[in-house]
Each structure stands twice: as C-alpha cells, then as structure tokens.
Amino acid sequence: MPxxxxxxxxxxALREEMQRDEKVFVLGExxxxxxxxxxxxxxxxxxxGAERVIDTPLTESAIAGVAIGASVYGMRPVAExxxxxxxxxxxxxxxxxxxxxxxxxxNDWHCPLVIRAPYGGGVHGALYHSQSVEKLFAGVxxxxxxxxxxxxxxxxxxxxxxxxxxxxxxxxHKRCYxxxxxxxxxxxxxxxxxxAEVKRxxxxxxxxxxxxxxxxxxxxxxxxxxxxxxxxxxxxRTIVPLDKEAILEATAKxxxxxxxxxxxxxxxxxGEVSAFITENAFFELDAPIRRLAGPDVPAMPYSxxxxxxxxxxxxxxxxxxxxxxxx
Amino acid sequence: xxxxxxxxxxxxxxxxxxTAKGNSLWQSLSEDQKLSFYHWMAMVRHFDxxxxxxxxxxxxxxxxxxxxxxxxxxxxxxxLSQEDxxxxxxxxxxVAMVAGLPLTHILLYWMGRVEGxxxxxxxxxxxxxVPIATQLPQAMGASWAAKLKKEQSVAIAYFGDGAxxxxxxxxxxNFAGVFxxxxxxxxxxxxYAISVPFSxxxxxxxxxxxxxxxxxxxxxxxxxxVLATYQATREAVRRARAGEGSTLIEAVTYRKxxxxxxxxxxxxxxxxxxxxxxxxxxxxxxxxRLLTAEGLLDEAERIAWEKHCREHIDQAVQEAxxxxxxPPTHLFDxxxxxxxxxxxxxxxxxxxGNEQNG
Numbered sequence: 001m002p003x004x005x006x007x008x009x010x011x012x013a014l015r016e017e018m019q020r021d022e023k024v025f026v027l028g029e030x031x032x033x034x035x036x037x038x039x040x041x042x043x044x045x046x047x048x049g050a051e052r053v054i055d056t057p058l059t060e061s062a063i064a065g066v067a068i069g070a071s072v073y074g075m076r077p078v079a080e081x082x083x084x085x086x087x088x089x090x091x092x093x094x095x096x097x098x099x100x101x102x103x104x105x106x107n108d109w110h111c112p113l114v115i116r117a118p119y120g121g122g123v124h125g126a127l128y129h130s131q132s133v134e135k136l137f138a139g140v141x142x143x144x145x146x147x148x149x150x151x152x153x154x155x156x157x158x159x160x161x162x163x164x165x166x167x168x169x170x171x172x173h174k175r176c177y178x179x180x181x182x183x184x185x186x187x188x189x190x191x192x193x194x195x196a197e198v199k200r201x202x203x204x205x206x207x208x209x210x211x212x213x214x215x216x217x218x219x220x221x222x223x224x225x226x227x228x229x230x231x232x233x234x235x236x237r238t239i240v241p242l243d244k245e246a247i248l249e250a251t252a253k254x255x256x257x258x259x260x261x262x263x264x265x266x267x268x269x270x271g272e273v274s275a276f277i278t279e280n281a282f283f284e285l286d287a288p289i290r291r292l293a294g295p296d297v298p299a300m301p302y303s304x305x306x307x308x309x310x311x312x313x314x315x316x317x318x319x320x321x322x323x324x325x326x327x
Numbered sequence: 328x329x330x331x332x333x334x335x336x337x338x339x340x341x342x343x344x345x346t347a348k349g350n351s352l353w354q355s356l357s358e359d360q361k362l363s364f365y366h367w368m369a370m371v372r373h374f375d376x377x378x379x380x381x382x383x384x385x386x387x388x389x390x391x392x393x394x395x396x397x398x399x400x401x402x403x404x405x406x407l408s409q410e411d412x413x414x415x416x417x418x419x420x421x422v423a424m425v426a427g428l429p430l431t432h433i434l435l436y437w438m439g440r441v442e443g444x445x446x447x448x449x450x451x452x453x454x455x456x457v458p459i460a461t462q463l464p465q466a467m468g469a470s471w472a473a474k475l476k477k478e479q480s481v482a483i484a485y486f487g488d489g490a491x492x493x494x495x496x497x498x499x500x501n502f503a504g505v506f507x508x509x510x511x512x513x514x515x516x517x518x519y520a521i522s523v524p525f526s527x528x529x530x531x532x533x534x535x536x537x538x539x540x541x542x543x544x545x546x547x548x549x550x551x552x553v554l555a556t557y558q559a560t561r562e563a564v565r566r567a568r569a570g571e572g573s574t575l576i577e578a579v580t581y582r583k584x585x586x587x588x589x590x591x592x593x594x595x596x597x598x599x600x601x602x603x604x605x606x607x608x609x610x611x612x613x614x615x616r617l618l619t620a621e622g623l624l625d626e627a628e629r630i631a632w633e634k635h636c637r638e639h640i641d642q643a644v645q646e647a648x649x650x651x652x653x654p655p656t657h658l659f660d661x662x663x664x665x666x667x668x669x670x671x672x673x674x675x676x677x678x679x680g681n682e683q684n685g
Contacts, residue, residue, distance in 0.1 A: 025475065057498075057502065059498045059501065059502060061464060061494060062464040062495070062498035062501075062502045064464070065461065065464020065467065065468060066465070066468035066471055067468060069465035069469040069471070070469065070471050070472040071468070072465070072468070072469065073412070073472035073473070075468075075475060089494065093461060093464065093465075096458045097456075097461050102662070102663070102664070103441070103661050104441055104444060104454055105441065105444045105445065105453075105454045106441040106442050106660075107445075108445040108446055109453060110664065142663070144663075164664075165663075166664055194667060244668070245668075
C-alpha cells in the first residue's frame with residue numbers, strides 16, 4: 001500500500017468522488033486556480049473546470065448557503081471553509097438551515113453536503129488560524145461531525161461524508177496535513193461515519209481522543225510501555241454520531257479514562273464523553289475520569305512560547321496517564 | 328410612508344385603468360390568464376382572512392397575515408413555471424398556493440405540523456424561511472445546480488424590506504452578480520419590519536437601486552399592481568433563462584394588518600397611513616374594477632367565485648383539522664436519513680422503555 005500524507009488523502013478522496021459522481025463539486029475561497037491555501041484541492045480545477053471547482057468571493061455564509069441550495073436540488077457540494085476560524089459567518093446557515101432542513105420539511109428536502117474546514121493549532125497560525133470549533137456544533141442535532149486522525153481514515157471518511165444523505169462537518173487538523181503519513185489502499189473504500197476505532201490495545205489506562213491529540217496519545221502510550229504502563233487508545237473519529245458502544249468497551253477495558261482534545265476544556269466535547277461514561281459505566285471506573293484539554297483562554301496565542309503552552313503534547317498526555325495509572 | 332418615487336411605470340392606475348404599458352400587456356394575455364390574477368388574489372385574501380379568524384379561535388397557531396400584498400405575490404408567482412425553485416419567507420403562502428402547495432398543507436404548517444411543509448410531487452417550494460434572509464444564498468445554490476445540470480430552471484427568493492439589512496442579502500446578491508446566476512430576488516417592501524420603518528433599514532430611498540452595486544438589474548414596481556408585478560417577474564425570468572443574470576425586484580406594497588397575530592400594528596403606524604392604503608390602494612379591488620370595466624367580471628360572477636373560495640377553504644380547514652395528532656415519538660423522526668443508535672435509544676426511553684441514558 002502506498003504511504004501518503006493526511007492532506008493527500010483529502011485530495012484523493014475529493015478527486016475520486018468527483019470522478020465517480022458528476023453531482024459532486026467543490027466551492028470555497030482559493031480552492032480553484034490556487035488549489036487551496038493548503039493545496040487540498042490541488043489539481044481539481046484543471047481536471048474538473050471552473051464550474052465544479054468554484055473560486056467563490058470571500059463569503060462564508062453564502063458558501064454554506066449555496067451548498068445547501070445546491071444539495072436540495074440534488075447536487076453533492078463539498079464546501080471549504082478556508083480556516084475553521086472563519087466558519088462563524090456561516091454558523092446561521094449551518095445551524096439554522098442545514099441541520100434542520102430534513103426535520104422541518106418532514107423529510108421532504110434534505111442537504112447531502114459536506115463542509116470541510118482545517119482547524120487546530122501548533123502551526124504558528126495565531127489567534128484566527130488555530131481554533132478548534134467542534135464544540136460549537138457538537139450540540140446541534142442534524143449535523144454529523146467527523147474529525148479523523150490518519151490518512152486512511154481521512155480518505156475513507158471523506159468518501160463516506162460525500163455519499164452521506166445528511167450534512168457533514170469534516171474537520172481536518174491542519175498540523176496533521178503534512179506531519180501525519182500512513183498507508184492508504186489504491187482501491188475504493190470507505191470508513192463508516194459513527195464508528196470509533198481502537199488504535200492501540202492496552203490494559204492499564206484508556207485514552208479517548210481524536211485528531212492531532214490522538215497522535216500525542218499514541219506517542220505517550222509507546223513511551224509509557226517502557227515504564228510498564230499499558231495504554232489503550234480509542235480514536236473517536238466521528239464525534240457525532242458518537243460511538244457509545246466503543247466508549248463503554250474502552251472504559252471497561254481499563255477502568256481508568258483520560259479524554260484528550262485540543263478544544264477548550266469548558267464546554268469541550270470531553271465533557272459529553274465524560275458525562276456519558278459516568279451515567280452509564282460508573283461502576284466500571286476505578287478512578288475519576290480525567291480530561292486533558294486546551295485551557296479556557298479566548299484564543300491560541302501567536303507568541304511561540306505561549307502557543308507551546310496552550311498546545312498539548314505527548315509529555316502532557318504522559319503526565320496525565322501516569323497520574324491515572326498511579327491512582 | 329412608502330414613496331412611489333423612482334417607480335417603474337405602472338400597468339394599472341390607482342383606479343384600475345390600464346396605462347399604455349398595461350394595455351400592451353393586456354392584449355397579449357388570454358382571458359384565462361386575465362381571470363386567474365383575480366381568482367388567485369381573491370382566494371389568497373379569503374384564505375388569509377379565514378386564517379386570522381382561525382388563529383383568534385385558537386384553531387391554528389400564531390399566523391403571519393399578508394392581506395394587502397396579494398398582487399405582489401400572485402403576480403410574481405404566476406410568472407413562474409413548474410420547474411422554477413421558490414425560496415419563500417414566512418409571509419408567502421400566497422406564492423406557495425399559486426405554485427401548487429395545497430391549502431391544507433399551508434394550514435397544517437400554521438398548526439405547527441411539519442407535514443404541511445411536504446410538497447406534492449413536482450412542486451419546488453421550500454418550507455418557509457424564518458431566520459431572515461437565509462433563503463437568499465440558498466436560492467443561489469439552486470441556481471448553480473441548474474447551471475451544472477444544464478436545466479432551465481430559475482430560482483426566486485422572496486423576502487421583505489427588513490431582510491435587505493442582513494449580511495446574507497449582500498452575500499447572495501454579490502454571488503449572483505459575480506457568477507451571473509439565473510436567479511430572481513423578489514423583495515416585498517411593505518414599509519415595515521415588524522415596527523421598524525424602511526427608513527431605518529436603508530439610507531437610500533429604494534431597495535432596487537442597490538442592484539447596481541452588484542451588477543444586477545434592479546426594478547421598482549407598484550406591488551399592488553398585479554399586472555406590473557407579473558410583467559416585472561416575467562421579464563426577470565426571461566433574462567435569467569437567457570443567461571443575462573439576476574434581477575432584483577422591489578415590489579412596493581403594504582401589509583394591511585399586523586406583522587403576525589401576536590403583533591399590534593396600531594402601536595407604530597399612523598391611522599391615516601393605514602387608511603390610505605386600505606381604502607385607496609387595495610390591490611384586489613383595483614383589479615376587480617379593471618375586470619368589471621373590461622366586461623370580464625360581473626357581480627354574480629364575483630359572488631360565485633367568492634362562494635367557491637369559501638367552500639374550497641372550508642374543505643381545507645376540515646381536512647387539516649381531521650388530521651390525527653402526531654404520535655409523541657414523531658418528535659424523533661427525520662433528524663437524519665437513518666436514525667443513529669443513540670437517538671433511537673432516546674426515543675425508546677420516551678416511549679417508556681428502560682434503556683440507559685444517551
């Protein structure tokens with residue numbers, strides 16, 4: 001199997017889906033001639049032309065709104081928000097419209113659309129190119145939220161998202177784009193939305209994570225093995241719908257749970273996972289659930305030492321795992 | 328006060344007489360078409376009045392009346408074809424009716440039943456948009472889809488004067504202009520966004536003139552002149568289908584009643600202003616006068632049609648009221664195409680099962 005990068009997996013999925021289904025088209029800022037500011041849509045403009053790879057004005061609300069209108073008409077739009085930070089003007093369209101179209105029309109109309117957005121920090125992106133935004137959408141029924149961590153999952157899940165009959169938010173951690181590489185089959189495959197995956201088996205402590213943080217957890221697990229701590233790592237992959245069976249299984253495996261995400265602690269998705277475990281698997285727990293997350297400050301600082309402070313890393317994850325292991 | 332300045336020349340004067348422009352349109356219309364303007368406006372008005380009563384009787388929920396805006400809605404809707412896409416706000420039941428949404432469905436919607444938003448096969452009317460102006464960018468999406476599918480359909484977004492202050496108005500018009508989309512922006516400027524007058528929405532006196540900033544064609548018509556709204560929309564449809572781009576139509580009109588049945592318009596509108604619009608500028612009586620003068624409508628025919636409207640509406644009310652109440656679990660239907668396991672559990676719990684939380 002060829003080894004490709006996380007971002008190449010995005011491009012491959014888009015290209016193959018556009019080849020497979022002429023209803024699929026992409027729209028966003030700089031996605032055409034430039035191939036995207038991260039080059040996620042590289043080559044698509046040349047292959048599919050300006051009508052299926054639309055360089056839009058700077059107009060996030062219309063990017064989402066146009067995707068909704070076109071999807072209602074039977075198309076399969078994939079809209080790109082250049083940075084997740086800039087999704088805010090589109091919030092009304094996504095939350096009030098895309099999420100509710102099927103429900104309020106009693107199943108008459110629906111929105112099979114994907115909104116892709118690079119999120120996350122650690123790339124010196126500063127306040128407005130580093131945010132995690134999943135918590136702003138996770139409590140909105142009607143949306144699916146995918147947050148893959150590996151090239152294999154990116155490609156398989158993006159294909160599933162494009163083929164899905166409902167709106168999917170597809171958040172790509174931008175630090176993963178070129179950092180994370182992995183094997184991806186050349187033949188067509190999909191990864192189901194709503195299924196978590198155990199990325200590492202272990203017996204002492206369970207780490208539940210997604211996105212870039214998942215890789216910190218894997219690195220921490222690898223290092224801690226030498227210290228005699230065996231870590232079980234569950235990659236949620238999609239946070240909505242949430243694979244609750246997998247969470248229960250992973251909890252029961254060790255009885256000690258650490259939830260890790262880069263989004264802020266308060267209101268972050270870890271709180272939901274924690275509440276679910278407490279309500280449904282309290283007697284499986286041998287220690288209080290621990291959350292490791294971004295601090296409750298308004299934004300990722302630009303100052304390199306402060307950015308480093310904000311960001312998670314394998315060391316921080318290791319410390320949290322050790323505490324749990326010793327509990 | 329609504330200004331009639333900068334208005335495109337009318338087809339009907341205030342007394343219901345054809346102008347030269349109106350006459351040339353009139354000659355091109357069949358008798359059926361001439362009568363259909365009246366038939367629909369009368370139906371819409373009867374439906375509207377009946378709905379207000381139903382709300383007062385507690386038989387439907389809060390209702391948004393449209394009386395006074397029949398010509399803007401019926402004239403524009405009759406200029407559309409079956410393949411065109413309609414993105415309405417919450418006051419466009421007149422448009423929806425003409426486009427083929429059964430009255431029963433419209434009543435169901437106002438009874439709080441989402442089943443009312445289901446459209447018969449082939450009717451391309453989206454459910455009413457309640458967050459203001461969100462339908463405008465979506466209509467651009469339908470226009471883009473038409474382009475990609477190489478279909479001739481046009482998308483029309485209906486909205487009020489208040490919507491012109493929203494960001495989505497700008498984003499949609501700009502998008503339409505840049506890509507020369509086959510779309511129509513139909514603004515019913517009824518002078519007020521709930522209580523706030525148009526002068527608080529805009530420093531320029533008209534909506535139509537904003538079209539220039541986006542490279543669109545803008546036209547301002549007397550929204551109570553059904554022939555003018557029909558002609559303006561027909562021309563906008565022609566332009567869209569011919570690849571000439573979008574048109575912004577401002578139909579100057581007036582809602583005779585309140586914003587909704589939960590509002591009281593006497594708190595913010597002068598009595599004299601209301602009386603002038605109600606008594607002198609009524610779109611339906613204006614058109615009735617024309618038909619009468621042209622020998623197409625006499626008193627007996629008018630009475631017969633009004634009786635037909637009442638019976639038709641009675642039947643719709645009966646059908647809507649006979650609908651069985653939805654089962655409580657309907658609350659959980661149609662969130663996604665397939666119900667996720669977790670939602671399924673919540674639903675079962677609602678039904679009294681012993682499922683675990685979540």
